[in-house]
Amino acid sequence: VSPRFGVFKVNCSRVRLREHKTFxxxxxxxxxxxxxxxxxxxxxxxxxxxxEMEATTMKEVIKIVLS
Numbered sequence: 001v002s003p004r005f006g007v008f009k010v011n012c013s014r015v016r017l018r019e020h021k022t023f024x025x026x027x028x029x030x031x032x033x034x035x036x037x038x039x040x041x042x043x044x045x046x047x048x049x050x051x052e053m054e055a056t057t058m059k060e061v062i063k064i065v066l067s
Contacts, residue, residue, distance in 0.1 A: 002033070025042045025057055
């Protein structure tokens with residue numbers, strides 16, 4: 001579903017990589033017309049398990065949206 005005019009849509013995905021305590025993160029930001037505005041793909045090392053992965057994902061989403 002497309003957002004209303006002036007609003008951006010953010011999609012993110014993450015996957016645990018084969019290496020222990022590592023995951024891949026992908027973020028895509030599109031405008032109300034579906035035009036790509038920004039994106040990010042990153043490999044991130046973890047120090048704990050799932051809760052840190054969730055928090056790190058949201059932190060990276062917020063950083064790219066605010067930049």
